[in-house]
Amino acid sequence: MxxxxxxxxxxxxxxxxxxxxxxxxxxxxxxxxxxxxxxxxxxxxxxxxxxxxxxxxxxxxxxxxxxxxxxxxxxxxxFHDSSGQTYVGFDNYSWLVSDSKFRESMRNNILWLLVVPAASTFFGLIAAALTDRIRWGNFAKAMIFMPMAISFVGASVIWKFIYDYRGDGQTEIGMLNAIWVSLGGQPQTWLTLEPGNSFMLMIVLIWIQTGFAMVILSAALRGIPEETVEAAILDGASPLQIFARIKVPQIWGTIAVVWTTITITVLKVFDIVLAMTNGQWGTQVLANLMFDWMFRGNDTGRASVVALVIMLMVTPIMIWNIRNARKEMR
Amino acid sequence: MDNIAGTKSSLVWAVHLATAALVLLWVLPTIGLLVSSFRDRDQITTSGWWRSLFPAEQNIVYRAGDADTQRQDGPLWVIDGNVFDGAGGEVTAFGVNSRAPAAFAPGAEADLKDGVKLAVQSNGDYRLTAPAQFEGRSPRIFVSSVSPPRFTLDNYRRVMFAEGLGRAFLNTMTVTIPATIIPILIAAFAAYALAWMEFPGRALLIAAVVGLLVVPLQMALIPLLKLHNQLGIGKEYIGIWLAHSGFGLPLAIYLLRNYMVGLPREIIESARVDGATDFQIFLKIILPLSFPALASFAIFQFLWTWNDLLVATVFLGNNPDQLVMTGLLRELMGSKGGEWEILAASAFVSIAVPLIVFFAMQKYLVRGLLAGSVK
CATH class of the missing domain: 1.10.287 (Helix Hairpins)
Structure with a gap:
């Protein structure tokens, strides 16, 4: 108090x-x-x-x-050693390129970068297109948007429960295993199964980010000039054609913005990996690797190098954003 | 879009169904954990949460009351009671031995040896009668029953008081409220200067703010932790307030500037002509007009600081006085990995406030998102 x-x-x-x-x-x-x-x-x-x-x-x-x-x-x-006192030249950098955990993190980060923004934008676009057509669309939107308010740690608890594994003939209480068993499979420890486990973690972030993509894309879809759609209808285009050939090409700019915003989130993803696997079983990512070296390894040199790699990966987006912002001010 | 020519009714149905499927897919994970947070451990581990919403069929083996609870009723000795012990349920069948556990319908009378009779009603009441006094162990009753869904608040009671979540809740509030309010004021002044004051270097500053929007937090952790330690605020609330304020500023300035630039020029210029100073214009005109943008940012910053784990882990200790809810939740995931009743209830306490804010202020959140990313 x-x-x-x-x-x-x-x-x-x-x-x-x-x-x-x-x-x-x-x-x-x-x-x-x-x-x-x-x-x-x-x-x-x-x-x-x-x-x-x-x-x-x-x-x-x-x-x-x-x-x-x-x-x-x-x-x-x-450029300094673990305590930040002694100058060690490029030692940390050469450690980085030869470290197997770093390579694993890079590989996973690239996987995340390929999968999560694409999947979130895709589902977001579908959700936006669907919910704009029906009367209870706003309710549906709120439901899909809701995970945005849930913390990454909370989301990790929610999804870990879905991936839960009992085995030994016990009743499966995790939804995924329950469905898997009812389809005739053997229960699996989803979070330790490489390489699928990284995708299990990605699903959590996709689940969170889809709502964001949906909200932005839905606004963009509504901003499309009516005439273009009406002209397409008069020409006999089917609803699917209208969506794919008329509407989507007009919102490429917004799709790019959504994509880059989610990309930045992905580069910084940390809580989900820390809470669900802590980087074990081949799921390490850069942000968690950096955290590991900072707290468990107590090595400011190596942790800083990893942080710089994340910064480097963000830089192209940063420059692109700045150029866009300047163009717009003129 | 309902009246578009060429939209077929079958397609409308497909849209409804697809949306319903998508919504279901998106809410089921949360609902699963929410339902589980109201079940006790036995229920969680013996059946999936999706079964808890329906009446559960169970087979109970119940031992009738002890011989010393018997009483005399006319010529008979009687032991009676309820096989559910007051928990409720409906008996569908009962039996007196394990070979035929469902031999009798509720209400029927079963004969045991030596003239002992047993009757079980469908509400679970049983009555054991005998011509002579009962001695030794009472007989077992086998009951097949359907019990209604049963939920409990015990998990919440336990996590709030025994597991320290109540304290963590206060800690999270302590972090969140100042960390939301302080950056707003600072950003509002800066945004006004960037939107409505002419000075050399303005364009450069705006570009810098846009650039800083995406700087990863990871960059800042080690240098700032060292700095805070040198200043003696390494594990203090003041340190995390400043850190959250600093990290939130680029977005705050960016959102507010974009909004303020869009305000009508005439208002500001006529105020200038009337002799108002910049300070007065800001306080009396700009600030009230910018309320929607201020609200948008406040919600962002609130959700972000409330849900943050990284900054709190680095800039606060993990003693009970400073551990925030996300940190505690993470610790519980490690130490009580299998105790889903604890995890579920804790998770819901921690996400309840953001969810309330989210549903109450969704309009501003959406507006902020649109202003913050669509260009």
Whole structure:
């Protein structure tokens, strides 16, 4: 309870502090460069140059410390040993390329990158196309969208229960094994069976991300000009043709955005692997490998190298986003 | 789209069915765990959750009450009671030995040896009568029964108090609330400057924010943990509040700036002409008008901080005072892997709040998603 009071106190202090900072800094600026008197014109111009930075200062500071500074420090650590003290040149990098766990992680990450964005976008597109046509579509959307609100760890519990294995003639309580047995199969320990187990983990993320893809794509589908669809109907196109040949080509841009957004999520996927297999049985991924070296291996050098690899994989998307954003501002 | 010419009714049915199948596929996993969280361990391990919604057929072997519970009723000695011990159910058949456990219909009277008679009613009441006093062990009663679905709240009681989830819930709240509110204010001021103030370097800053949107958290962990340790806030709430604020800022600035740029220019310029300062314009015009964008970001940040495991694991300790729900859930997955009643109930406590927020504020969430990714 006292903790919540502390949190409440922090909110009040934080909010009050923020407002006080903005208010006082503005006040000081106005007193130092009063917008009246003999130099009014010059003062106003000068104050207008300074004021934006007063507004931006806290944000820029936080961004610099929490997102920019770490990139450089990580590069620095990547050239140092496990404790971050001694310079070791490219040792960590040469360790990386020869490490079998890293190769396994890379292979899995690439698999994830191929499967999850494709499957989520595909299911999202189908869900969007279906739900836009029926009256209870909004309810259906909410249901498919719901996993977005569930934490990755919560989702892991939900899905681990589905993959549960009893064996030894006991009743199977995991849905997958129950279905498998009723179809005549032998119960399986799905999460330890390579290479299928990685796909079992991917299903969890697909389950979460499909709702996101659906929401965005559904909005894009609704934005398609009616005339193009009407013209296709007059030409005798079937509903399937309309969807595949008229609607989808018009939303390629949005599909690309959805795809890249999910790609970024996939590159950072961590909780699901940690909670369900902890990278055992050939399911390791980069983010969990990095976490492993950071906490269990206590090796800042190696952990930093792995983090840099993730950063490197995100960079093309980052550049693409920046270019798009700049194009749009012009 | 209902009235499109050429849409055949068979296709409409196919759409309904396909949607229903998709929805079912998407909610079943969650429902499975939700149902399981209301069952006790025996129920979970002996039958799949999908059976729990229907009456369960069971065969019970019940030993009639002890000889010292007997009483005299006229010339007869009687032992009576209920084979369900009050739990409820319906007897479909009963028997007096294991060779014919379903020999008698409910309400019938079975003859045991020495003039002992047994009658079992369909509600489970049994009555054992004998001409002489009962001695020694009472006979067994074999009952085939159908019991209604049975659910319990015990799992929730146990995880909240015995497993420390109640405390973890408070810890999660402690992390989440400031980590949601602090970045909003900071981002709002910055977004206003980036949207409506002219200064050199503005375009560059906006590009930087867009770039920082995708920087992976993994990059930041080691350097920041070291920094926090040097500052002495390595395992403190203040550290995680700052970390979440920093990580949430790019999205906050990006969303809010995009929204503010779209506000009508005339309002702001007429306010400027009337002599309002930027500070006044921001506080009295921009902030109230930006409410939808603020709400969108608040929901994002709330869901993200509430559901986060990585940042909490790195920047907070795992003692009971600081362990958040996702962290506890992960620990339980390791230590109580087979105890699904505990895991299920804990998982649902931890996802209940985000789900409520999600369903209550879905409109803003969707709006934010659209603003945040469609360009």
């Amino acid at each position: 006292e903790q919540l009071l502390m949190a409440g106190g922090t909110i009040v202090i934080g909010v009050f502090g923020c407002v006080a900072y903005f208010f006082l800094s503005n006040l000081i600026l106005d007193t130092l460069l009063p917008p009246r008197g003999a130099d009014a014109g010059r003062n106003i111009a000068r104050a207008a140059q300074i004021r934006p930075w007063l507004f931006l200062m806290p944000a820029v500071l936080l961004l610099a410390v929490y997102l920019v500074y770490p990139v450089f420090v990580s590069v620095w650590y990547s």
